Amino acid sequence: MIVEALAFYMFAFIAVAAGVLVISSKNPVHSVLFLILAFFNAAGLFVLMGAEFLAMILVVVYVGAVAVLFMFVVMMLDINFTQMRSGFLQYLPLGALIGLILLAEMVVVAGGWQSISAGAQMAKAVAPIAEGTTNTHALGGLIYTHNVYLFQAAGMILLVAMIGAIVLTHRRRDGVKKQRIADQNARGTDTVETRKVEVGKGI
Amino acid sequence: MTIDQIIPALPEVFVACMIMALLMLGVFQKGALADQDVKSFRLISGLSIGVLGLAILLVVMLADRQLMAFNGMFVVDGFATYTKVLVLIASAAAIVLSSGYMERHGVARFEYAILVVFATLGMMMMISANDLISLYMGLEMQSLSLYVVASFQREDQRSTEAGLKYFVLGALxxxxxxxxxxxxxxxxxTTNFSALAALLQGGEPSVGLVVGIVFVIAGLAFKVSAVPFHMWTPDVYEGAPTPVTAFFAVAPKIAALALFTRVMMEPFGDAAASWQQVIIFVSVASMILGAVAAVAQKNIKRLMAYSSIGHVGYALIGLCVANEAGVRGILIYLAIYLVMNVGAFACILCMKRGDRMVEQISDLAGMSKTHPKIALALLIFMFSMAGVPPLAGFFAKLYIFSAAVDAGLYTVAIIGVLTSVIGAFYYLRIVRVMYFEDAEDPLDAQVGRELKILIGVTAFIISFFFVQPNLILDPAAAAAKALLAG
Known part of the structure; x- marks a missing residue:
């Protein structure tokens, strides 16, 4: 019990501290690195709650893909970040107040849900967890078996989006050089000449 | 998951597979990637119509009883069969209508037909949705395809604007x-319709649930372009390429109204007292705006947009009633609305001058002399939309109004009759321009063969509906019964 509590406070503290550093560090690259740290600690919190699959997903998706993508964006954009962040401290109290209010609301919502016994029963009725199933198995069953129709429909919607993007933006351009693998493979040795070049002489 | 679980969704699975097959076929045609490729466009359009036809057969084959699939997320019943057949016919007609236009305007690319079939797949999923999530999935698939076809004429500023407006408001x-x-x-x-219905059977819905229902109504009212969520309609109808407007005016309207009816009658049917006044407001406001705002229009596509807002208002009267007669009224209305609109848009697509489309009402002047047959057909459609007996449009309104009167909604019925009198003004104005004004610059003489056939068939159905009305009345009554029983 005490180990679990210690772990929780460690993860939580580091996650919050990293979150603060994300928005306060001057260097945007540092911000991204702190963001990755925050994700890792959030993943740790998921593990403590017994949702190991979500923890893995968080690491793989956010840390792996989103953070790297974001790093590219930060490095490629020539934005004067210091100028953008001027006046940050001036607006800090207002932002903090809004954050506090949102937090209070969330606490009230969660508390309210817990306090009515009907709510807890309803949650159990909606998402019952069978004994002895891992949550990877449960999530997999939910997404790929129970909701297979929605999963396939989502796939078709993504296909529509792809076709739409191509239809609306693809243009035939002249003078574009394309790679033709077959042509490359079909080239014989006669098109290339190998010569022995002596040192210091050249051809 | 066994195979018999998928059987009810067979038409959808078939259409989805065929879309992908046609996509592959189209992409590997020679020259298909050019801005205009008539050969691949014609091939894929023709095959798409075939696919839609086969889908109608599959839908009808499954018609006998209520079937559920995918853990109760997907339902097939008489109601779904009836509306799916209407939607499939409307989509096939839209592809037929567009061939000539697309080729003349240099945008004949094969993806058009594929996107239309995609939208149709989304509509079929909407109609068969038995869960809020599957409802949303179908709706999004339909909407995304429609956003793209709205801006299909991508070199044209108005078409792009229409697509963008539709997209932003649709996302909202x-x-x-x-x-x-x-x-x-x-x-x-729960999000399941059957479970929601069972939950509401007991007693009063909670306030939160009613607020949720009202938001769902708002979202659906946007999709059927009912007042006060109609603002996008005139701009999108005017900007989109004309055959796309014809498609928008028919198939998505039918699907969204069918979905609207199912959502209100099936899960929330027992809470009718809580949402009825909202629907009454939406319906009355749509009828009034559709009649009044159309009077000042000069562009015929904008006029058709306001006309469709008005028609949605009339159809929604059936939902205000919230009983079997009302649903039957909606279904009859939708079938007749489909035929009238396909015909009217086929006539609008004949309006061109020197290969360029014209869309002002004044351009119709002298049509009775240059195109006497098409002018006569358009006259029939306009009289039918105005509700002149014995044309089909009169019967559509008759069943809706009689359902309202039987249920004691006299005010709504009276407002409906008054607005259709006002609406008759602008429909008759088109007839007056065609028959009593002389053309300064006549429209092109030649008209595509497929347009002539469509106009002929639809005008025939509208004129002689009263001879055999049971061809539509009986299936509609059976479909309404199936919805209320399920």
Whole structure:
């Protein structure tokens, strides 16, 4: 019990501290690195709650893909970040107040849900967890078996989006050089000449 | 998951597979990647019509009883069969209508037909949705395809603008619908229609649930372009390429109204007292705006947009009534609306001068002399939309109004009759321009063969509906019964 509590406070503290550093560090690259740290600690919190699959997903998706993508964006954009962040401290109290209010609301919502016994029963009725199933198995069953129709429909919607993007933006351009693998493979040795070049002489 | 679980969704699975096959076929045609490739466009359009025809056969084959699939997320019943057949016919007609236009305007690319079939797949999923999530999935698939076809003429500024406007407002409406759905889920603990119906059977719905229902209504009202969520309609109808407008005016309207009816009658049917006044407001406002705002229009596509807003208002009267007669009225209305609109848009697509489309009402002047047959057909469609007996449009309104009167909604019925009198003014104005004004610059003489056939068939159906009305009345009554029983 005490180990679990210690772990929780460690993860939580580091996650919050990293979150603060994300928005306060001057260097945007540092911000991204702190963001990755925050994700890792959030993943740790998921593990403590017994949702190991979500923890893995968080690491793989956010840390792996989103953070790297974001790093590219930060490095490629020539934005004067210091100028953008001027006046940050001036607006800090207002932002903090809004954050506090949102937090209070969330606490009230969660508390309210817990306090009515009907709510807890309803949650159990909606998402019952069978004994002895891992949550990877449960999530997999939910997404790929129970909701297979929605999963396939989502796939078709993504296909529509792809076709739409191509239809609306693809243009035939002249003078574009394309790679033709077959042509490359079909080239014989006669098109290339190998010569022995002596040192210091050249051809 | 066994195979018999998929059988009810067979038409959808078939259409989805055929879309992908046609996509592959189209992409590997020679020259298919050019801005205009008539050969691949014709090939894929023709095959798409074939696919839609086969889908109608599959839908009808499954018609006998209520079937559920995918853990109760998907339902097939008489109601779904009836509306799916209407939607499939409308989509096939839209592809037929567009061939000539697309080729003349240099945008004949094969993806058009594929996107139309995609939208149709989304509509079929909407009609068969038995869960808030599957409802949303179908709706999004339909909407995304429609956004793209609205801006299909991508070199044209108005078409692009139409697509963008439709997209932004559509996303807003989806947001409202999702918010409502989340409230419904939060206050009931389920998204399944059957479970919701069982929950509401007991007693009064909670306030939160009612708020959720109202948000869902708002989202759906946007999709059927009912007042006060109609603002996008005239701009999108005017900007989109004319055959796309013809498609917008028919198939998505039918699908969205069918979905609207199912959502209101099936899960929330027992809470009718809580949402009825909202629908009454939406219906009355749509009828009034559709009649009044159309009077000042000069562009015929904008006029058709306001006319369709008005028609949605009339159809929604059936939903205000919230009983079997009302649903039957809606279904009859939708079938007749489909035929009238396909015919009217086929006539509008004949309006060209020197290979360029013209769309002002004044351009119709002298049509009775240059194109006497088409002018006569357009006269029939306009009289039918105005509700002149014995044309089909009169019967559509008759069944809706009689359902309202039987249920004691006299005010709504009276407002409906008054607005259709006002509406008759602008429909008759088109007839007056065609028959009593002389053309300064006549329209092109030649008209595509497929347009002539469509105009002929639809005009025939509208004129002689009263001879055999049971061809539509009986299936509609059976479909309404199936919905209320399920």
């Amino acid at each position: 409406a989806s947001g409202m619908l999702l918010y409502g759905a989340s409230l419904v889920y939060g206050f009931s603990g």
